[in-house]
Amino acid sequence: MPPWILGEERFNSVYPHKGSIKALWETKWKFCSSKSIYPFHDGAFEDFEPIFEKLIAENINDPFTDAYTSAFTPVVDALEKEADAALASNQAGRASDLYRRAAVVLRISRFPYVSPTTRPSNQAKRAAFNRQKDLYLKASALWTPVLKEEVIPHTHRASNDGPSIPLYIRLPVEASASNPVPVVFLMTGLDGYRPDNSQRTHEITNRGWAAVIAEIPGTADSPADPADPESADRLWSSVLDFIAQRPELDDARVAVWGLSAGGFYAIRAACTHRKRLIGAMAHGAGSHHFLSPEWLSKVNDHEYPFTITDSWAEKYGYETTEEFIRDSQKKFSLVETGVVDQPNCRLLLLNGVDDGVVPIEDSLILFNHGGPKEGRFFEGMLHMGYPNSLPVSYKWLEDLLSPNASEVKN
Template sequence: MAPWMMGEKFNTVYPHKGSVKALWETKWKFCCDKAIYPFHDGDIKDFEPIFEKLIKENINDASSEAYTKAFLPIAENLEKQADALHQDGKRDAASDLYRRAAVVLRISRFPYVSPASRPETSLKRVAFERQKKVYLKATALWQPVLKEVVIPHEQGLSHEGQEISLYLRLPEEASASHPVPVVLLMTGLDGYRPDNSQRTHEIIARGWGVVIVEIPGTADSPADPADPESPDRLWTSVLNWMKTQPEMDMSHVAAWGLSAGGFYAIRASVIHRHRLVGSVAHGPGSHHFLNKEWLSRVNDHEYPFTITDPWAEKYGYSSTEEFIENAQKKFSLVETGVMDNPNCRLLLLNGVDDGVVPIEDCHVLFNHGGPKEGRFFEGLVHMGYPHSLPVAYQWLESVLSPNQPELKN
C-alpha cells in the first residue's frame, strides 16, 4: 500500500530493541519511574534490582523461565510485608504493598499468557495466578471493593470454556432502587483483569460500575480464539448476566476496549449496537494491522518485545507464519464486512505515530457503516497516552451521565 502515515518510523528499528539492557535504559526505566504503562501502580524501587540482575546475567528472552524467575522473590517479599501490615490493622499500607507485588508479577508474566497454559508447564501462568491472588488481596481492602465473579458462559459452544471470570466493582450507592451506569472494560494482549486499578477508581468516582473481562485468546478467556464470532457470544453471555443484576442500569452500558481490546469494542459497536449506548475503541486494530507489510516490520517498533508470536497464538494459529498469511482475510473487520453495518456511537482514540497498530485502522472505518467519532494525537504512539485519557472520560460522561457536571480525571 501507499506509505504509512507514521512515515519513516515504519522502517526504523526502535532503540530499545535487542536486549533487556536497551529496553530498561532507553524506555522502561523512564516508564517505571513515572509509574506509566506497563508499570502503572508500580514503584521503581521494586524494579531496579530486578533489572540489574537481568542485565548482569544477560537474560534477554522475556519468554524464558529465567526472566520470570528474576521477579518472583521481590513479589514474594512485598506480599509478606503486606500480610504483616494487614495483621497489624494497617489496611491502606497493606493494600499498597499488595498492589505493588501484583505489578511486579505483571511484568514477570509479560507480555502474554495463553488461556491454554497451565501452571504445571508454564511459569508465566504461575506468575499470573499469583498476580490475581495478591491483587484481590489489595482490592478487598478498597472502598468500595473490587471482587471476582465467575459467571456461566451460557452462549458458549460445546468446545469453549463454560465459565467467564470477570472483575466487578460497583459504587456503594448502587442498588436495585438506584441502578448505576456500567462500563464494560475489554482488556488487551498483555493487560488483563488485575491491571486496571486507576481506571476503576476513575469510573467509580463518576458513579458508574465497571465489569472487566478478558478478550478471546488471552489469560482466562473461555472464548475460542480461532473463531471470529466467539467474542459475539462472549459479550452476549456477559451482557445477559449483567441484565440479571438489579444494581446495573442496562439502559446505560458502554464498552471500552483497550489496545487489542479495541478491536472487540469496534466489533461490539456493530453486533451489540442495541445493547450499548456507546463504545470506545482505544488504540484499536481493525484491518491494516493484519496486513503482511505491516506485520513484516511491527516487531521493530515500540512494543517492548516480539509481538507477532503472541498475536498468532492469541488468534488461534499454530504458527506465526500461518497467522501472517491468513489472519487479515479471516479477522479483518473491513474485509469480512462487519463494518458495513450500522453501529452504536463509536469513539476511536489513538496516537498518529502508533507502531503497534497503524492509525490507518481508525481512518478506514470512517468509510464503512454508520458515523464514527475520532480523536487522534499527533506525535504520540500506541494508545495516545496521556492526552487520550481525558477525552475518553469526557466522551463516556456524555453517553453515561449526560446531565452530570464534568469530572476532572
C-alpha cells in the same frame, strides 16, 4: 498499500529499545517505571530497579523464558511478606498498597502474554498470573468500594468455548436495586488483563458508574475459542445478559471501552451488539491493516517492548506465526469480513497518529464503512495516544453516561 502515515523511515526502522533488556530498561522502561506509567502503572520504581539490574547483569534478554519470569520472584516474596505483617497489625491501607505493588511486579514478570492454553512454554507465565490475581484481590478487598471477582456461566457458548467467564466487578457505593448505575464494560488487551486496571476502576466508580472487566479471546482466562472470529460475539452476549440480570446495573446505559487489542472487539461489538450498548470506545484499536503481511513484517521492530507477532498468532488461535501472517487478515479483519459495514452504536476511535503497534489507518478506514464514527487522534503520540487520550475518554463517557452530572476532574 500506499505509504504509511507513520512514515517510511519509522516504518522500516528498528526502534532503539529493541535487542536487549539493557536497551529496553535504559531507553524506555526505566523512565516508565519512575513515572508509574504503562506497563508499570500502580507500581513502585524501587521494586523494579534491582530486578532489571539483575536481568542486565545476568544477560537475560528473552522475556518468554523462565529465567526472566523467575527473576521477579524474590521481590514479590518480600512485598507479600511485608503486606501480610501489615495486615496482621491492622494496617489495612499499607497492606493493600503492598499487595498491589507485588501484583504489579508479577504483571511485568508474566509480561507480555499469558495464553489460556496449558502449553509447557506457558507454565511459568501462567503461575505468575495466577499469583498476581491472588495478590491483587487481596489488595482490592481492602478498597472502598471493593473490587471482586465473579465467575458467571457462559450461557451462549458453542463449539470450543469454555463453560464460564471470570469477571472483575466494582460497584460504586450508591449502586442498588433502587438506584441502578451505568456500566463501563472494559475489554482488556493482549498484555493487560483484569488485575491491570486499578486506576480506571477508581475513575469509573468515582463517577458513579460500575466497572465490569473481561478478558478478550485468546488471552489470560478467556473461555472464548480464539480461532473462531464469532466467539467474541457469544462471549459478550453472555456478559451483557449477566449485566441485564443484576438489579444494581442499568443495562440501558452500558458502554464498552476496548483497550488496545480489546479495541478490535469494541469495534466489533459496536456493530454486532449495537442495540444493547449506548456506546463503544475503541482505544488503540486495530481493525484491518494491522493483520496485513506488510505491517506484520515490520511490527516487531517498532515500539512494542518485545516481539509481538508470536503472541498475536497464539492469541488468534494459530499453530504457527507463519500461518497467522499469511491467513489472519482474511479471517479476522473487520473490513474483510464485512462486520463494519453494519450499522453501529456510537463509536469513538482514539489513538496516537504515530502508533507503531497498530497503524492509524486502522481507525481512519472505518469512517468509510457502516454508520457514522467519532475520532480523536493525537499528533506525535504513540500507541493509545497516552497521556492525552485519557481526559478525552473520560469526558466522552461522562457525556454518554452522566450527561447532567458535574464534570469530574482527572
